[in-house]
Amino acid sequence: MSKIQLRQIAHGRSGDKGDAANIGIIAYDRKGYEIIEKHLTAERVKKHFEGICHGKVERYELPNIRALNFILHNTLGGGGTVSLKHDAQGKTLAAALLRMEIEV
């Protein structure tokens, strides 16, 4: 077992859908996809964003482009111009998820 940080095997992009944030995580290769497919569950993502994401987390798989897509509900402080957050559109949340450490 060794510990890796998600950013070593994946990149991604995040944005907003109303008050929900979307985070797409893309593995650099097939092997990386197998790791994120196994370890990067909706529950782990929800726990990672404890205190930030106040709703449920949904996970979708795109094995064709080695990607997972997460929808984090109730995360952006109301979304749009309602949100007082500096990052009201969740632009930096993909990077925040890449901080996660995974045992492989």
Place this chain on the structure above:
Amino acid sequence: MKEKIRIASGQGFWGDLIDAPYHQVTKGDIDYLVMDYLAEVTMSILQKQKNRNPNLGYATDLIDLMKKILPITTKKGIKVITNGGGVNPIACADAILEAAMHLDIKKLDVAVVLGDDIKNCLDDIIQKGCELKNMETGEPITLVKDKLLSANVYFGAAPIVEALKRGADIVITGRVTDTGLTLAPMIYEFGWDMNDYDLMAAGTVAGHILECGAQSTGGNFLGDWESIENFTEIGFPIAEAYPNGEVIITKHENTGGKVSFDTIAEQLVYEIGDPAQYITPDCVADFTSIKLEDVGKDRVKVYNVKGKQETEFYKVSCSYSSGYSATGTLTYSWPQALTKAKKADRILRKRLEQLGLKFDEIRSEFVGYNATHENLAPELDEDKINEIVLRFSVRAKDRNTVNRFGQEIAPLILTGPPSVTGFAGGRPKPKDVVAYWPALIRKTMVEPKVKILELK
């Protein structure tokens, strides 16, 4: 039929690089220039402008741009498609035609797509049994009707196809989906059957890749971003489309940026929900079917896209005013920058409380520490941090309450922790808060209208 067409993205949002469309029409061959100007917030801004002046309500930047590129696009036969018409496509088209006249252009047919703006016929729509329920909360729109700023239906590619068939050189629309702008010329040029959902999905995916401009060509790329060359002159994406639905995403030669599997994949996952059900007015595209392949320098083939029949509904985007907000910032320097900023935050909160002001929300963030990533930010060695910006925001229904907050920021400089600066630009002013109301409407209840305006 043409064996291929090249569709170039010129803007990812209103406020994008002003000269990007000019570079797209000059640095290589393209057949179509498509430009997305409309974010959700944009519609409410444009509606306010139109309320003040009936000749406004469109992306005014577009007129200066057209003055610059019309001589080129008319000479080269490049067609321009944009949703920059906002809530007033006719005024936008008139302004373009006037600009064309001054440029001594002899022939120019400008099509406008109308009918998306349903704000003035809401009563009728509600009466006919459509409650325009909020897609997230299920509440009927009557709840916010008196505060409504804008209400627009998202049309798809169909009205743009009609405009092209009727000979338009330029198509100015109101609220049309970003993807429809790119799909439409493919349908028109290749004679695609709009019931061939795989083809509709292929063009829709190409549209999704183009709709945020350089975000698919290396901009905002979180992969190996330092490998991106020449951000300064970043090339915007071009979709080279083929009749069988295959699309090559590329950019002009001698521009900056990068087109690769990785840069395209990042854009594919941007702002999507269920990837197997990417719903547009034209089809339901399945992003899990897409195949990407690097086929040359800055060339990625997008193929094998599958789609299903479109739904019976259009999406409606309504906006309504929901109070006011304001943000103020103060910068604290070493030593103990974060400790000072946190102390100032507590003082400010206490003062607002003592003033008896009622806010819907108060939020403080410490830029340099946790404004992004919040509690995921690592503990900070304060001695190594030179400065922290306190970013303090409030939101309230009442404008005066927010305004009163604005008066409490500057006094902290003389009445709080030391080595503070950065209070420039005066007191924070209350800004209108605009909230969204996403809803659905049966397609049979609204109809897009296409009108062709000619040079006089």
